[in-house]
Amino acid sequence: MRPLYIQLYEEFRDKIIEGEYRAGTRLPSKRNLSADLNLSGTTIEHAYQTLMDEGYIYSKPRSGFFVSQIEQLPITRKHEPSLIHKEEEYFNYEFKTAQVDPTHFPYAQFRQLSRKAFEDENMELLISGDKEGYWPLRQAIAQYVFNSRGVKCTPNQVIVGSSTEQLSELITEILKTNRFLIEDPSYPPIRNVLEKKKIAYQNVPVIEHGIDMNIVEKSNFETVYVTPSHQFPTGEVMSIENRTRLIKWANKSKSRYIIEDDYDSEFRYFKKPLPALQSLDTKNKVIYISTFSKSLFPTVRIAYMVLPKHLIQKYQSLKHKENSTVSLHMQWIVSEFLRTGRFDRHLNKMRKVYENKISYIIKRLNEHPVISVRGEKTGMHFVLTVQDGDLNTILERAEKESLYIEPFKTYAEKTTSAKFVIGFGGVREEELEEHMDVLIRVLLGF
Structure with a gap:
């Protein structure tokens, strides 16, 4: 029903x-x-x-x-x-990875800024802006990523886009001849871009503590795309040792680059956050990408990247750069949200909300020794495995219960175990207990 x-x-x-x-x-x-x-x-x-x-x-x-x-x-x-x-398929219970909790969003503040964006003094927002993005937003982003992630940059290095995928396409234009190493399993947008543009790439397994550096170091490919803060979908966090190895690998050749997708970096619950890879970079080898889709809401459609200074010139020389596809009014609103400290206050509140959720979820799952989890200390998803469970049987029970859970094999086809990617961001606090009751019943068959 x-x-x-x-x-x-x-x-x-x-x-x-x-x-x-x-x-x-x-x-x-x-x-x-x-x-x-x-x-x-x-x-x-x-x-x-x-x-x-x-x-x-x-x-x-x-x-x-x-x-x-x-x-x-x-x-x-x-x-x-x-x-x-x-016709869309709807579920009574959903553990989706692309959702955030809308309950605590500061709607009143956003409405106030939205009205102000269309006042007379902001008439310049009706005119086409810079292709790189709205300057005050780029200023605010440069300050934010330095304060929160240790990313060193000037506003001139910040490029605003509508999505990680759009910015990844732009990077392939800047780097031209480079061949890519990507994580396996990987974050889908980068694979989509490379396949669409027929760019050569090699899959590198994700093991404990991140991408397999032994394979990276032996490869003759030039660019590696990683999600070190909270790998998607495995949830692994790249260790400081592997981060250092990756930086050293990039420094050995002029043509080597690292693309750091700082996925889910805002939310780390039980340990001190590791610094961004870019903060360890002393030779301008890291291209940093992030987005506001998890920290604000998915439909905000604002992502950004920080280019090394010498790549800015290559970006400027591209002949067919498209204008920014992000509304200038939305860029203004987000820049004000950052500038006035509202964003930091919202983020601090949401960290506590998501920490309470994941703490409750893990407490419930730990009551059942046949269920194991990984990647739960950061971000808004984790990987769950049912020991000796049958994948198809669990999915059939999920369908009967109107429960959405995503099998890990969606991202790693060879996986046959009862392994799932569980997103908890969009589950409201008042609905969490019932969601967990249904999830456990489906996983264990009682």
């Missing part, structure tokens, strides 16, 4: 499409609808949020929710081919 919020969402969606709710119509308040339908406020909130995400409704501060202006289309019946939506 589909979740109640999905049923409610579909009912409103169909009425809007049919024209029963015309553009500008005010929808019932969440409180009134909750009382009329005897549904929880959370269910109503989820339904309205889904309608907003898909553009069917919009909100006005202190006024409520209103129907958007959309083209009226025939309603899609269950027995007819869909004209509007490809």
Whole structure:
């Protein structure tokens, strides 16, 4: 059975499409609808949020929710081919890796900055900005990465983009002839870029404490792409010894570079964070990449990279650089969020929220000796293995329970064990106990 919020969402969606709710119509308040339908406020909130995400409704501060202006289309019946939506699969319980907890997001502060972004004194935001990104944002990023990760750079070295994948494509243009070493299993965007552009690459296994440095050191490839702070998907953290070896490897040749994707670096719970690779770099061999998708929210679509100074000239000489695909208004909002200290306060709060979640999750899992975990001390995902468990049987139980869990074999095809990548960021605190009850029941079959 589909979740109640999905049923409610579909009912409103169909009425809007049919024209029963015309553009500008005010929808019932969440409180009134909750009382009329005897549904929880959370269910109503989820339904309205889904309608907003898909553009069917919009909100006005202190006024409520209103129907958007959309083209009226025939309603899609269950027995007819869909004209509007490809049916998505919904789950009552989800442990997805790409989600964050929206409950504690500072909506009021972001709304305030959003309104201010469109005031008269910010009219320059309506004009095309620098291809490298909005200058005050680049300034704020340079200061933030130095304070938080020890990354040494000037704002001129910071390039803003819409995603890690977009920036990775740009790097391949800058480095031109280089061949890549990538982690196996690896973070999907870099593999997508290399395959799309038909660039040679070699897979290097991820072992304990990061990428296998013995293979890296024997290879004749020039560039290595790593996620040292919290490897995706294994969750391994590269040791300081391997970080030093990797820097030394890069220093041995003028054409060698390290691309450091500082994935999940903001969230480390039980130990002092290791410094960024770039902070150990004394010969300008590290290209640093990060994003605000986990520290703020995935749809913010702002990533950034720090180029070594001598590569800035190569970047500037590229003939066909596209303009920044990130909204100038969103860049302004995030720059103000950083500049005023709001970002640091939000991050500190979220670290505590996620630390409480992972502590509870590990406590529950430790009650069952056949379940083991790795990579749980950093980030918002970890790897879980059920000793002697059958992968297909567990996935069948998950489907019956409407539980989403991602098998590790999604990233490592040869894996046949009952191993899963568990993302906990998007599970709300009030829902965590029930999620864990279902997860354990599915994993162990009781």
